[in-house]
Amino acid sequence: MSEWAPLQQALISGNEEELCRLVRQALDQGTSAKDILNQALTPAMDVVGERMENEDMFIPEVLMAAKAMSAAVEILKPFLTADELNAAGKVVIGTVKGDLHDIGKNLVAMMMESAGFEVKDLGVDVAPEAFVAAARDNGAQLVCLSALLTTTMPMMQETIAALEAEGLRHKVKVMVGGAPVTQDFAASIHADGYAPDAGSAAKLAKTLVQ
C-alpha cells in the first residue's frame, strides 16, 4: 500500500502534473501499467468516491481528481489491453426524453468513468429508441437513466419497455436515479438498481456488472 502513497496522494488532491510525473516514473522503473491502474489509481479513486458520498470533499475537487485520473490513464493506455483498460464494463447513460436536467447525470457519468467504466453519454432528452440503439451498438452491460421531473419518470419505464421489446433487457442491467426517483419507484419499474448520489451509483454499478 505505502509504495503507492505518493501517487495516490497526488490523485486524491487532484495534482495532475505530479500524478503524471509519478506514473511515468513508475513505468520507467518497470512497474506494469496494469498494477499502476488496479493497485494505485483505482483504489485511490474509490477513496475520492467515498469522500464524495460522505460530502467530505468539494465537487470541484472531486472533478480535479477525476481529471487527473483521466490524464494518468491516457499515459497508461498504450500499455494496457482493451480489457484491462475498461475492466469494469461498458455503460450507456443519459437523461430521459422530455428532461433537460444534466448536472447530476454528468456527475454520475464522471464517477463511473473514474471507476473504470467505458461510458457513453447520450446527453439529455434521450428517447427510448436512442437508449436501445446505443446499448446495442456499444455492447453495454449497464444502462443508466436519469430523470429530475416527476413528469419524465414514466419515461424510465418506457425506456425499459423499449429495451425489452428489442430483446436487450436480459443482456443489460438498468440503473435509475435523479432527485424524485426512489428505491421503491425503481423496484416498481423493475430497474436493477437505484442510487441516491454519484458516489454510490459508481459503487453499485460495479456490483451489478460483476
Next chain:
Amino acid sequence: MKSKGRRGGIYRPLSQDQIETIHHAALTLLEKVGFTYESGLEDLLEMLEQAGAAVDRDRARVTFPRSLVETQIAKAPGRVILYGRSEDSHLDLQDHQVHLGTGGAAIKIVDPETGTARPSTLQDIYQLARLVDRLDNIHFYLRPCIPTDIPEAAYDVNVFYACFKGTRKHVMAGVNTEETLHDVLEMAAILAGGLDALKARPFLSIITSFAISPLKFCTQSTRIMREANRHHIPVALSCAPMAGSTSPITMAGTLAQIHAEQLAGITVCQLTQPGAPVLYGGIPGMANLRTMGYLGGAVECGMMNAAIHQMAAHVGVPNYNSAGLSDSKIPDAQAGWEKALTIVLAAMGGSNYVHHAAGMLESMLAVAYEQFVIDDEIIGMACRVLDGIPLDAERLALEVIESVGPGGNFMTSPHTLAHLHDEYYEGNGISDRKSRSKWEKEGASGTWGRARRMVERLLSEDESPYIPGSLDGQIRKRFDILL
C-alpha cells in the same frame, strides 16, 4: 395593517458604480459570447436576425448588438399589474414596491398527520390555496407543489383550476406546452367573462424558464413565453443559475451572467410583442459545492436577490425573484433563520415579486402546510421593517410625555389607544408570547405543533365559492377536471 406593496429599496448591496459595471459586463457578454440554442427555434432566430442580431447557425450562436438590446429593453413596461379576483388582492408591481408569496414546484409535502414527506397531490394544491387565501401576508399564490397523483397531460389545467378554486389571490404557474397554455387561458376566460376581459385584467401569469444557464435558450419554454407575449399575458422570465455550477462561483459573476440572460429574454419578448408585460426573472442561487445540489438557505442568496432587484430597477423592469428557501427538511429552527434572513434582505432590497417566500423546505423539493403559517409571520415582520420608524409631531409624542409626566405611565393615555394597532406588527398568532405557565397549560408545544393547530383551524372553515357553480359546470364540461 396591510403588508402588501410596501416600499423597499433600503438595502442596496451594490453601489451605483457597481450596478453600471455589471450592466455593461452583461451587454458585453451578449455582444461577444451570446446565446446558444437547440432545434425548434427557427422562427425566433429569424426574428432576431431581422432585428439586427447575428446568428451563426454552424456554431448555434446568437449575439446581440448593444443597441438592439437597449432599444428593446426600453419598450418593456415599468409597471405590471397582476390582478386578483377581488379588489383587495391586486398587485401593483413597479419601482421598489414589495410583494411576497408562495412558489416552487415541490414534489413532496410533509404530511401534517405523520410529520414525514409524501408525494404532493392535486388536493394539496387546492388545500394550500385555501390556506394561503386566509393568510394576509402572503400576497399571491404561485402553485407551490406538483400534482403527482394525476396524469402528466392533465397537469396544467388542473393545477390552475385547483388554485382558482382555492383562492382569490393572483395565481401564477408554469405550463408544459403551448397547447395547454391555450387551455389554461380558455378556462380562465370562462371565469373572467371572456378572453378580452382576462387580457385586460390578467389574474393569472405564467413562469417561463426560457434560459438554461449559462446562456442557452430552452426551446419549449421560449416558445411558451412568446405565445404568452402574443396574448398579453404577463410572464416571469425565470432563470436560476447556481453559483459554482451553472454560473461563476462568485456573486458578481453570477449577477453579470443573470443580467445578460435577462436582457436577452426581455429583448426576445419585446421583439415578439412590443410592450409585452414581463417580469425580469433573475434568481441568483448557489450550488452546494459538496453535492452540486441547490442551496437555498444561504445568507448570500438574500444578498444576491436584493442585488438582482437593483439590476432590474436599473433597466426599469419589475422583477420576480426568490427568498425564503431553506435546506432544512422540516419546519425547524434552521428553516426559521434561513427564511427570515433571506426574506428580510430581499424585501429590504425592494424586490417586486418574491416567490418561494412561503412554505418551501428541502432546497425546493418539499413544502409543509405548517410552514406556510410560519412564513406568513416572517413575511409580516419583514414588511414591517419596510415602514421604518415613522416620525412626526404626533409620533414623537412630546405632549403626551409631558401630560403623563415624570413617574406616570402610558397605559391609559389616549395616545396609546390611538396607536395600539398601527405602530407595531401584530402577528398572525403563531409566535408564542405567552407566560411560561400559560404556555405549559396549553400543551407546551413548539412552533411546529402550534402551526399544525392553526392549519387545522383555518382549513376547517367553510370553503369559499371562488368558482361559482354555473361556471364550474361549464369548465368541467370542457375540461377533464380531476379535483
